[in-house]
Amino acid sequence: MCRDPGDLPSIRARTLTLSPNSSTPGLLLATASVSSQPGSALTATVAPLQGSPPVQFNNVRVDNGQVLGDAAVGGASPGDHYFQLTAAASIGASTSALLRVFVRNVCPLTVTPAALPQATAQAPYGPVTFGVSGGTPPYEIEFDTALPPGLALTRRTLAGVPTAAGAFPLPLVVRDAGGCAARADYTLQVAGPACAAKVTPQIQAGLGGFRRNLATGRWSQTVTLRNQGPGALAGPVALVLDNLSANAALFNLSGLTACAAPLGRPFLVVPVGSDEVLSPGETATANLEFVNSQPAAAITYTPRVLAGGTLR
């Protein structure tokens, strides 16, 4: 939609604003305010001084001189139009003003896509390229708000890795060379991070024995993860400790599972190399550290291996 620049000088500081009539393209609605004496009902007439629009103001009666009701200027062509507005009070007094009306084209800009595809937190998004048609190229586009963290608009392309989930209103403003501006009110839905897939059958966890460090008081264990499956496994790879005995707590945990059920289990992300891929036959080593509140009691847990997503 287009807007008038707003600055509408008139002899007596009258104001007139226009907005497009969406139901009837090319038909502009005008409102004007005319000062008058308090208590006097005014009527106003409008006659064009320049240009050739077939002008017809409806409901131009001004009550108490405060507000001129909506009026229609039909078929106004783009450009400046001057109107002599005369308001006559019922008591016989009258006032007049010269109004300038600048009529813009109704902006024909169309922006695609109609809606933004959904994003997933911590996963690459896009690129989504915006297309603009109509109006006069070249076009300028920008978001009228801050983008969600992790996303950026480069020229006409939106891309990045959103870091947070949620619904983000993203009004996009497009301007063409003719000064038209269009606005597309997008909303970007960013879903929570993808849950990692359980891959325990594909990865065998070779559990080593425990040892206690007398200096730190903590217990250590080495777990070797081997990809037994036929295909490569995309990381990150995490070793989850289910059913960890009550006497033990994982000291060097990466976090607690908040995505892949069961939730609240401690896990350790296991480095699998710079390419984040565990190839068939390849191994990765997890060095677990525990706090054991009852040294005589064994540390027990059920290992579960997750890969290909996040856990929190």
Add this chain to the structure above:
Amino acid sequence: MNRRLRRMLSGLLLGVLSTAGAPAAVVVSLDTSTTLLDLSLFTPGATYYAAWQLTGSGQVNNTASVSAFDLGGGTGLDRDAGDPLFGIFTLGPNAASDAGVWQSSATLDLLVNPLDSLSLYSQRFVAGTAFEFLVDFTTNQLAGFPPDAFTFQLYDGELETLLYEVSLDLLSAGEPIPEPSAWSLVLLGAAGLAAQFRRRRGRPKSPCTLKGAPRYERISRTTLPCTSVSR
């Protein structure tokens, strides 16, 4: 059978013929070429804490019998009330001796069972030019559970810094899918053969060495990945 051949075969037998519950043995040896975790060398005259521990997974019984302590000219310090001790262990031949594991012909038996998952003994010594002991252990294990483990650790005299660690998973033979630690036992004998020939060519001794009991061979760290060795 000559001595050389006997050594070769015994090294192989250590891993290959080890069955569930059957004893196995290794010798842990350090000397002045051993690089410690803080990148210092094992230093004669320095005071260290030696700690032996057996940890269990709460499933089976296992024992580790430590003997043949050799301080390499160093001096064993008497037991102190502050020496960390835990769980079930037996000190011999005189359990009441202040000399502890440094007494003549000392033996230290560590035991874990489903209710006692940690057996720990530690004592200080002033280092000589070498440090060595023999450990025999049983290899009971239930599939699907972590193996019990024997660990030797060396700390500074204040017990503030771990300086050396060698850990052996007590894996029984016949595990469905042996992990590297299990294979290390299987490869123990073969590695011993390789070490034999290398040593014969005059290569310097590896910092971390495991050698067999009198019937087993010294094995180089460079060919045998000591299970969970830190140095």
